[in-house]
Amino acid sequence: MNSEIENKLRDKNTKPTSMRILVYDFLASQHIALSLSEMESHFYPADRITLYRTLKTFEEKGIVHSIQENNTSKYILCHDDCNEETHQDWHLHFYCKICKQTTCRTDINFSAPHNDSVRIDEVRLFAKGICENCMNETMQ
Numbered sequence: 001m002n003s004e005i006e007n008k009l010r011d012k013n014t015k016p017t018s019m020r021i022l023v024y025d026f027l028a029s030q031h032i033a034l035s036l037s038e039m040e041s042h043f044y045p046a047d048r049i050t051l052y053r054t055l056k057t058f059e060e061k062g063i064v065h066s067i068q069e070n071n072t073s074k075y076i077l078c079h080d081d082c083n084e085e086t087h088q089d090w091h092l093h094f095y096c097k098i099c100k101q102t103t104c105r106t107d108i109n110f111s112a113p114h115n116d117s118v119r120i121d122e123v124r125l126f127a128k129g130i131c132e133n134c135m136n137e138t139m140q
Contacts, residue, residue, distance in 0.1 A: 012061040019046065023054045024063070033067050033074035033102040060084065067093045067102055068124065074102050090123060096131035
């Protein structure tokens with residue numbers, strides 16, 4: 001598994017350090033976006049600054065994208081077609097008001113405009129509501 005992660009990091013022009021491999025592996029196991037604080041407990045006693053720098057490097061290299069939510073950044077892995085120049089982030093980010101989880105809703109996506117007069121590097125689509133799990137629980 002580590003060699004697969006190392007190759008993915010190298011493909012994104014990122015040196016595969018131990019911390020980067022651990023963070024990538026952790027994010028790959030998540031289905032929700034997580035804040036730095038939420039990740040810290042998993043990586044205790046790792047240095048908060050090292051974790052932050054890892055996430056920022058990942059964001060710059062197109063490995064993760066950040067979702068701004070209530071003055072907090074949350075991170076989730078990008079698709080393989082994201083890179084240093086553009087994040088192919090054409091889907092909705094959804095925050096559930098009940099369970100407080102943020103997810104990428106790739107079933108709700110938007111096509112990138114094909115216009116050569118401008119280059120759009122990033123689009124942020126964010127919605128708040130109640131997720132399927134919480135809707136099902138409230139109906140029982």
